[in-house]
Amino acid sequence: MSDCIFCKIIVGEIPNYTIYEDDFALAFLDITPRTKGHTLVIPKVHAENLLELDEKYAEKLLVTVKKTQEKLNDVLKPDGYNVGWNHGKAGGQLVPHLHIHIMPRYNNDGGANMHAIVNNPGDESVEEVYKLFKK
Ligand code: 5GP
Ligand code: ZN
Numbered sequence: 001m002s003d004c005i006f007c008k009i010i011v012g013e014i015p016n017y018t019i020y021e022d023d024f025a026l027a028f029l030d031i032t033p034r035t036k037g038h039t040l041v042i043p044k045v046h047a048e049n050l051l052e053l054d055e056k057y058a059e060k061l062l063v064t065v066k067k068t069q070e071k072l073n074d075v076l077k078p079d080g081y082n083v084g085w086n087h088g089k090a091g092g093q094l095v096p097h098l099h100i101h102i103m104p105r106y107n108n109d110g111g112a113n114m115h116a117i118v119n120n121p122g123d124e125s126v127e128e129v130y131k132l133f134k135k
Helices: 005-011 055-076 126-132
Strands: 018-021 025-029 039-043 080-084 100-105
Touching: 005 025, 005 039, 018 055, 025 055, 039 055, 055 080, 055 100
Parallel strands: none
Antiparallel strands: 018 025, 025 039, 039 100, 080 100
Protein backbone atom coordinates (compact mmCIF):
# COMPACT_ATOMS: atom_id res chain seq x y z
CA MET A 1 0.00 0.00 0.00
CA SER A 2 1.61 3.26 -1.15
CA ASP A 3 0.82 5.39 1.93
CA CYS A 4 1.83 2.70 4.44
CA ILE A 5 4.89 3.74 6.45
CA PHE A 6 6.06 0.16 6.92
CA CYS A 7 5.77 -0.53 3.17
CA LYS A 8 7.92 2.57 2.71
CA ILE A 9 10.44 1.11 5.15
CA ILE A 10 10.49 -2.15 3.14
CA VAL A 11 11.38 -0.35 -0.11
CA GLY A 12 13.86 1.97 1.63
CA GLU A 13 11.86 5.20 1.25
CA ILE A 14 11.97 5.63 5.02
CA PRO A 15 15.26 4.74 6.73
CA ASN A 16 15.37 2.13 9.46
CA TYR A 17 17.78 0.21 11.65
CA THR A 18 17.51 -3.33 10.25
CA ILE A 19 18.94 -6.03 12.52
CA TYR A 20 17.80 -9.10 10.52
CA GLU A 21 16.06 -9.81 7.23
CA ASP A 22 15.23 -12.60 4.83
CA ASP A 23 13.18 -12.87 1.63
CA PHE A 24 9.86 -12.71 3.47
CA ALA A 25 10.30 -10.40 6.44
CA LEU A 26 12.27 -7.51 7.88
CA ALA A 27 13.28 -6.97 11.52
CA PHE A 28 14.18 -3.43 12.54
CA LEU A 29 14.50 -1.44 15.74
CA ASP A 30 11.37 0.33 16.95
CA ILE A 31 11.83 4.10 16.73
CA THR A 32 10.21 4.55 20.16
CA PRO A 33 11.62 1.60 22.09
CA ARG A 34 9.93 0.38 25.26
CA THR A 35 12.97 -1.72 26.14
CA LYS A 36 16.58 -1.86 24.95
CA GLY A 37 16.48 -3.61 21.58
CA HIS A 38 12.69 -3.35 21.07
CA THR A 39 12.29 -4.73 17.55
CA LEU A 40 9.49 -4.97 14.99
CA VAL A 41 9.23 -7.87 12.55
CA ILE A 42 7.11 -7.17 9.47
CA PRO A 43 6.16 -9.27 6.45
CA LYS A 44 7.50 -7.86 3.16
CA VAL A 45 4.00 -7.72 1.72
CA HIS A 46 1.29 -5.39 2.91
CA ALA A 47 -1.25 -7.01 5.21
CA GLU A 48 -3.02 -5.14 7.98
CA ASN A 49 -3.09 -8.15 10.27
CA LEU A 50 -2.38 -11.87 10.42
CA LEU A 51 -5.83 -12.78 9.11
CA GLU A 52 -5.13 -10.83 5.92
CA LEU A 53 -1.63 -12.22 5.43
CA ASP A 54 -1.02 -14.84 2.75
CA GLU A 55 -0.28 -18.17 4.46
CA LYS A 56 3.02 -18.50 2.63
CA TYR A 57 4.22 -15.39 4.46
CA ALA A 58 2.49 -16.30 7.70
CA GLU A 59 4.29 -19.60 8.02
CA LYS A 60 7.66 -17.94 7.42
CA LEU A 61 7.09 -15.13 9.88
CA LEU A 62 7.67 -17.14 13.04
CA VAL A 63 10.97 -18.39 11.68
CA THR A 64 12.04 -14.76 11.20
CA VAL A 65 10.97 -13.97 14.75
CA LYS A 66 13.12 -16.87 15.98
CA LYS A 67 16.14 -15.76 13.93
CA THR A 68 15.70 -12.21 15.21
CA GLN A 69 15.59 -13.41 18.80
CA GLU A 70 18.78 -15.38 18.18
CA LYS A 71 20.39 -12.17 16.91
CA LEU A 72 19.14 -10.21 19.91
CA ASN A 73 20.43 -12.95 22.21
CA ASP A 74 23.87 -12.76 20.61
CA VAL A 75 24.15 -8.98 20.81
CA LEU A 76 22.13 -7.81 23.81
CA LYS A 77 21.85 -10.98 25.90
CA PRO A 78 18.49 -10.15 27.47
CA ASP A 79 17.08 -12.20 30.32
CA GLY A 80 13.68 -12.77 28.67
CA TYR A 81 11.19 -11.47 26.11
CA ASN A 82 7.64 -10.41 25.48
CA VAL A 83 6.62 -11.15 21.90
CA GLY A 84 3.28 -10.30 20.33
CA TRP A 85 1.28 -7.91 18.22
CA ASN A 86 -1.56 -5.46 18.53
CA HIS A 87 -4.47 -6.33 16.24
CA GLY A 88 -7.06 -3.72 15.35
CA LYS A 89 -8.13 -0.53 17.08
CA ALA A 90 -9.42 -2.38 20.15
CA GLY A 91 -6.07 -4.13 20.40
CA GLY A 92 -4.18 -0.84 20.27
CA GLN A 93 -2.79 -1.20 16.74
CA LEU A 94 -1.58 2.14 15.39
CA VAL A 95 0.28 1.19 12.22
CA PRO A 96 -1.97 -0.78 9.83
CA HIS A 97 0.74 -3.15 8.58
CA LEU A 98 1.18 -6.31 10.66
CA HIS A 99 4.19 -6.00 12.94
CA ILE A 100 5.33 -8.36 15.65
CA HIS A 101 6.84 -6.61 18.64
CA ILE A 102 9.86 -8.33 20.16
CA MET A 103 10.58 -6.70 23.49
CA PRO A 104 13.75 -7.96 25.13
CA ARG A 105 13.35 -8.04 28.91
CA TYR A 106 15.96 -7.60 31.57
CA ASN A 107 15.87 -8.69 35.19
CA ASN A 108 14.37 -5.97 37.38
CA ASP A 109 13.54 -3.71 34.39
CA GLY A 110 10.34 -2.61 36.10
CA GLY A 111 8.01 -3.97 33.42
CA ALA A 112 5.05 -6.32 33.67
CA ASN A 113 3.92 -9.32 31.67
CA MET A 114 1.22 -9.72 29.00
CA HIS A 115 -1.47 -10.29 31.62
CA ALA A 116 -1.13 -6.60 32.43
CA ILE A 117 -2.59 -5.61 29.04
CA VAL A 118 -6.20 -6.11 30.11
CA ASN A 119 -8.21 -7.72 32.91
CA ASN A 120 -11.87 -7.60 31.92
CA PRO A 121 -13.06 -11.16 31.21
CA GLY A 122 -16.80 -10.39 31.19
CA ASP A 123 -19.61 -12.07 33.10
CA GLU A 124 -19.81 -15.42 31.30
CA SER A 125 -17.98 -18.42 32.72
CA VAL A 126 -15.29 -20.15 30.70
CA GLU A 127 -17.73 -23.05 30.22
CA GLU A 128 -20.39 -20.71 28.82
CA VAL A 129 -17.89 -19.22 26.41
CA TYR A 130 -16.76 -22.70 25.40
CA LYS A 131 -20.37 -23.64 24.58
CA LEU A 132 -20.52 -20.79 22.05
CA PHE A 133 -17.97 -22.71 19.98
CA LYS A 134 -20.15 -25.81 19.99
CA LYS A 135 -23.24 -24.22 18.41
P1 5GP B 1 1.35 -0.52 17.26
O1 5GP B 1 0.76 -0.28 15.88
O2 5GP B 1 1.59 -1.98 17.51
O3 5GP B 1 0.53 0.09 18.34
O4 5GP B 1 2.74 0.19 17.35
C1 5GP B 1 3.42 0.75 16.26
C2 5GP B 1 4.90 0.78 16.58
O5 5GP B 1 5.58 1.24 15.43
C3 5GP B 1 5.26 1.72 17.74
O6 5GP B 1 5.99 0.98 18.70
C4 5GP B 1 6.10 2.80 17.06
O7 5GP B 1 7.14 3.27 17.88
C5 5GP B 1 6.62 2.11 15.83
N1 5GP B 1 6.87 3.00 14.70
C6 5GP B 1 5.98 3.87 14.15
N2 5GP B 1 6.54 4.52 13.11
C7 5GP B 1 7.80 4.03 12.97
C8 5GP B 1 8.86 4.31 12.06
O8 5GP B 1 8.78 5.12 11.15
N3 5GP B 1 10.03 3.60 12.25
C9 5GP B 1 10.16 2.66 13.23
N4 5GP B 1 11.34 2.02 13.32
N5 5GP B 1 9.17 2.39 14.12
C10 5GP B 1 8.01 3.07 13.98
ZN1 ZN C 1 2.23 -1.81 4.39
